[in-house]
Structures are given as C-alpha cells and as structure tokens.
Amino acid sequence: MEKEVMSSLKMEGNILCSASSFIRKCIFGVLRVGAIPNHIAFIMDGNRRYAKKQKLSHDGAAGGGGRYDAGFWALMVMLLYCQELGVKYITAYAFSIDNFKRKPEEVESLMTSMLEKFHLLDILVKRLAVRVHFAGNLELLSNELRASAMELTEATAAYSKSVLTICIAYTSRDEILHAVRESCEQKRIGLEFGNDDDDEIKLMKVEKNMYMAVAPDPDIIIRTGGENRLSNFLLWQSCWSHLHSMRVLWPEIGVWNLVFAILNFQRNKTYYLEMKKKEKEL
Ligand SMILES: CC(C)=CCC/C(C)=C/CC/C(C)=C/COP(=O)(O)OP(=O)(O)O
Numbered sequence: 001m002e003k004e005v006m007s008s009l010k011m012e013g014n015i016l017c018s019a020s021s022f023i024r025k026c027i028f029g030v031l032r033v034g035a036i037p038n039h040i041a042f043i044m045d046g047n048r049r050y051a052k053k054q055k056l057s058h059d060g061a062a063g064g065g066g067r068y069d070a071g072f073w074a075l076m077v078m079l080l081y082c083q084e085l086g087v088k089y090i091t092a093y094a095f096s097i098d099n100f101k102r103k104p105e106e107v108e109s110l111m112t113s114m115l116e117k118f119h120l121l122d123i124l125v126k127r128l129a130v131r132v133h134f135a136g137n138l139e140l141l142s143n144e145l146r147a148s149a150m151e152l153t154e155a156t157a158a159y160s161k162s163v164l165t166i167c168i169a170y171t172s173r174d175e176i177l178h179a180v181r182e183s184c185e186q187k188r189i190g191l192e193f194g195n196d197d198d199d200e201i202k203l204m205k206v207e208k209n210m211y212m213a214v215a216p217d218p219d220i221i222i223r224t225g226g227e228n229r230l231s232n233f234l235l236w237q238s239c240w241s242h243l244h245s246m247r248v249l250w251p252e253i254g255v256w257n258l259v260f261a262i263l264n265f266q267r268n269k270t271y272y273l274e275m276k277k278k279e280k281e282l
Pocket residue numbers: 044045046047048049050068071072075092093094095096099114117118121166225
C-alpha cells in the first residue's frame with residue numbers, strides 16, 4: 001500500500017512540479033497584493049458526470065475508485081495551491097446525509113472509496129503538516145470508517161500549517177439541530193456561561209457546538225458542476241461568504257479556476273468596503 005501511495009505521490013509530484021511554473025508563482029505573487037481568503041470551502045460537484053465523460057467505472061464496481069479517484073486528487077491539488085497561497089482553512093463537502101438515499105451499491109462503493117482515501121490522506125497530510133477534521137454526524141458511518149476518521153483526526157491534531165475539514169454524513173440543517181440540542185442540554189445540566197439575555201452570547205453558545213466550530217466562517221464557497229445553490233452546506237457559516245459557482249466538473253478544476261474565484265472575491269470585497277465607507281460618509 002505504502003509503495004503504491006509513494007508512486008502516486010511521485011506521479012502527482014511530477015505533475016505539480018511542472019504546474020508549479022514560474023508563471024504560477026508570479027500569478028500567486030500578484031494575487032497576494034490583494035486580500036487572500038483565510039478559508040475556502042468547496043462543493044465538489046460533477047464527479048459522476050466526469051466519470052461518465054471519461055467512461056470510468058460509475059456503477060459501484062472496483063470500489064467506485066474510478067469515479068472518485070480523480071476527485072480526490074483534485075482536492076489534494078487544491079490543498080497544495082491553497083497552502084502555497086496562504087489560505088489556512090480548506091473545507092470539502094465529501095458526502096451529505098442526503099447522499100445515503102442513493103442506490104445502496106453506490107453508497108457502499110463511495111464508502112469503500114472513502115476508506116481507501118483516508119489511508120492515502122494519512123500519509124499525504126502528514127507530509128504537508130495538515131490537521132484533518134471531520135464535520136458531520138459520524139454515527140451514521142460504518143464502525144470501520146468512523147474509527148479511521150477518528151484515527152486520522154488524532155494523528156494530525158498537532159499539525160497547524162493548514163486545516164482540512166472533510167464534511168461527511170453532513171447537512172447544515174442537521175448541524176444546526178445538533179448544535180441547538182447540545183446548547184439546550186448544556187443549559188439543562190448547568191454547563192453554561194454568560195448572560196442569556198444577550199443575543200450575541202446565545203449565538204456563541206450555539207456556534208461553539210457546531211461541527212464546523214474548528215474553522216472560522218468561509219470567505220469563499222466554490223461550487224463546481226454549474227449549479228448555483230448551497231445544497232444544505234454551511235448555511236449558518238455562509239452568512240457573509242462570497243459564493244462562486246463554476247461550470248467545470250470537480251475533477252477538472254485547475255489553478256486558473258482558483259485564481260479566478262479569488263480575483264472575484266477580491267473585487268467583491270473592495271466593492272463591499274467602498275459601499276460601507278460611503279454609508280458612513282452619508
Ligand atoms: C477523502 C475525501 C475527502 C475524498 C473525496 C472524494 C470525493 C471527490 C467525494 C465527492 C463525493 C460526492 C458525492 C460528490 C458529488 O458529485 P456527484 O457524485 O454528485 O457527481 P454529479 O454532480 O456529476 O452527479
């Protein structure tokens with residue numbers, strides 16, 4: 001297994017080296033003149049369409065590897081680019097609670113594929129000093145997958161160069177319900193702080209019980225695959241996020257798509273700050 005991972009790494013390394021050209025470094029340098037987002041969240045849509053286009057296995061055969069391998073590597077490449085740019089937090093919507101409604105063989109193949117990817121991640125993220133965190137109702141996962149997720153969380157807890165949050169068995173409404181329930185329970189057993197008449201304190205109490213409490217709110221949410229909706233992802237945290245949708249399928253996302261999304265965010269932020277300044281002047 002280790003050997004396979006290393007050869008994949010070498011292959012990816014070569015691809016990345018050729019991509020990490022002088023031009024890319026210059027472009028990242030120019031981007032850094034503007035505001036660099038602290039947190040980018042990805043809705044990785046278009047994996048099945050990509051598999052169909054590439055005539056890859058998408059029927060659950062061979063652990064569904066063909067369908068999600070390219071998507072996994074696309075996420076790793078985005079993680080590397082984000083590290084290079086100085087984006088500390090990266091969040092990926094990997095599996096929603098609604099995805100459990102897909103055909104049983106498809107769900108099983110996705111779960112098998114996830115388990116393989118967690119083993120790969122274990123090697124990759126340690127090399128990149130990335131802390132991995134899982135957000136979602138992990139009770140819905142198989143014992144094996146949950147144990148693997150918890151091992152990965154513990155094994156990377158000391159890293160701090162980047163924080164990768166994988167949303168699995170996640171929907172935002174479920175997260176909000178969970179956080180509200182936990183807050184009520186804490187109030188019931190007397191584990192609470194601050195003045196309850198203060199709405200800000202009430203919000204903080206709910207917020208600290210969110211699965212996503214490990215990361216600040218996302219600055220940008222990037223959705224691939226051409227849809228313009230949040231699909232039950234980070235509804236609470238996206239209050240002030242810049243939403244960026246692109247037609248490209250997730251496995252095909254590249255450096256230019258990321259650059260374009262950040263440029264859009266910067267333009268939007270400048271416009272927003274100017275509006276605020278004008279409001280104050282009035
Ligand atoms: C360990 C780790 C984080 C692995 C990531 C693997 C990965 C890319 C998962 C994406 C899963 C998913 C259901 C994506 C949505 O595309 P879709 O299947 O709905 O495709 P479609 O939009 O073409 O129908």
